[in-house]
Amino acid sequence: MISTPFTADLVRGAAELEPTSRGVAPHRLPAWVRRQFPDPRLLDMEAQPSGVRLAFTTTASTIELVTHPARVAYRGLDRPRGRIDVIVDGALRLRDELDGGDRVEIDLQTGGSTAHTGPVHTTRVDRLGSESKNVEVWLPHNEVVDLVELRSDAPMSPAARGSRVWVHHGSSISHGSNALAPTEIWPVAVARAVGDVELRNLGLGGSALVDPFLARVIRDAPADAISVKLGINVVNSDAMRLRAFVPAIHGFLDTIRDGHPETPLVLVSPIFCGIHETTPGPGAFDPAALAAGEVRFIATGAPSDAAQGRLTLEVIRDALRTVVDHRADDENLHYLDGRDLYGAADAADHPLPDGLHPDAETHALIGRRFTERVFAPGGPFAR
Template sequence: MSTHHDSAHDELTDVPLTGGLLRGALDQERTERGLLPHRLPARARAQNTDAQLAMAEAQPSGVRLALRTRATVLELETLPTKRAYVGAPPRPDGVYDLLVDGSPAGSATVAGGDVLTIDMTTGSTETLTGSTGTARFSGLAAGMKDVEIWLPHNETTELVALRANAPVEPMPTRGRKVWLHHGSSISQGSDAASPTATWPARAAALGGVELINLGLGGSALLDPFTARAMRDTPADLISVKIGINLVNTDLMRLRAFAPAVHGFLDTVREGHPTTPLLVVSPVLCPIHEDAPGPSAPDFTTLGEGRLRFRAAGDPAETAAGKLTLNVIRDELARIVKQRAADDPHLYHLDGRELYGEADYAELPLPDELHPDAATHLRMGERFAGLAFAADGPLAVTGD
């Protein structure tokens, strides 16, 4: 998009892109072309060898520019990385959401950028380099205001330039509690309509808390480096949603699962010994309730623009320790009950209270794994009501 200089007042000046303007990122990397927000710190990234996790943590779910300004025009120039899947229709461009004083005030997209093409049948990838684009927000109300630009939850976004027609300073924290959440692609946002419409973003808005979203698509796998990142991140409220990715990937058996959960929670507790900590079990996913993984893509509907998943594991294999969602739910309930005897700030939530059988009947999972946009909003409202309420495990009011 072009910049319009209708009058002297519309003259845009460059605002230095500093980490102080970013919320929700644990790290930022200076690249050849800009500033790349990361949701895992460099030490964790150095210990990771998985391309899926590397892609997910660099997609800025929950990351936003948080500004205080009188500007009526803002431009954010970025370099997105688009994903394309061989044989599937193009994915929609990532959405940038604008909030003014906490209320929705518009959205934008950025075309162009680099394109990462993924062949799901062979696993091969190819990257084509592209050009930057600009998200432009104009007609903002005059006067001093809090402005947030939420970056796309599902699209890697390098920040190249920020321009405004008035001075910009970092937004004050406003004394809100910081909620640190870790989960799977459902927590990252999967098929949510926009970055403020992912279930954690919706829950955070309703609860009046500052979100740090470590929802990592395909990658909520009890990785010790993720636990250490959480341990070292200041937070007032913490939740961990565990289960579906361990089944998707068929990564571990029951014998390894319980000690890994204990180890993950022990590590988080090293940095947050008395912080309210909520362990959330998987939401309903019928294909994996009693059938283990791995999850296998069903390519037959790809040409229609739909990818569906099925359970490739044999339910009989649970006797040998293969994990299903019901096995994981039972284990998590047992582990939390055991630990809570010595940890009065540890809580458990059955994920089916966020999305259960009645919800599936009304709002089925389009690909049998990921909730749709409407379900994200419903899950966010449910979580806020269950967790952030005055009598909830992550009560926002009080000390």
């Protein structure tokens, strides 16, 4: 078997590949961000390779990818493992559920944690035939992985890139929470449906907080289309009041425009989320659900708090729409109401299982609607 090194031409959607004792670790945020703001949650989220994939052409009949996963588990709660999707000439050939790897098990009742170590995981796909083929190996969106070795029985070459780069930033929903597999998170579903775009997914669970360093990352990134989906994390972390939120959004957009003055840019407000529509955060785990071995979220603020400037999703959407209205001289800035992707009526047929995140079917629904409204003819990202 031939061993192919992991390079930036081969690994797409990552900012950097960090050498480790096992191989390389893909990072979605550059090292300067990780040094400047080493927040444990942010570091865990950016190291989960949501939207990151290997893309190559080969005549190989057999391909093996060796990875070493690492994850956080919660005692008493059954959470699905990450998966690796192998796409051959546009069709799903293998969906491989991870096993082994390291895990940190956390007790949500006591806050205590226990570390466990485990072996590497090998993803193998064979009987591919000897003809030339395009292969994409999408890494798990919800577990950290070291890339250890890529083996095949014929040489590999990096695949041709899409004609456009789409940079997207958002919260855990954009990261892929509750999606079944890496090609089923809604930004990836959009990129695959459109077909000619290279996705860089900056969806970061719990970390879409209008952080200035994220705006600088987007500013400095190659991009032919940019979307930023902001609001839910600001509410469920109770991070800002209205007075601070509006100028922060303006500053975020100003920084992006420093590097991309005319690139189509879509500002997306939150999808419908009943617990926070009229009730501020902070959000919290529902203790009754935890006692029953389930995860659900609740809002702990009071609706009356909005009068003091505390943020709800209704307030956020009005503020974001007004920001875009006040920047009317920017002809390439567009507003998309998140309820056009998932609204109150959808909640009846597709309720959010944990009160906050969409399930696999709803990720597909959001992806279809984003494609129709943004990439289709007449949309901001149309050809």
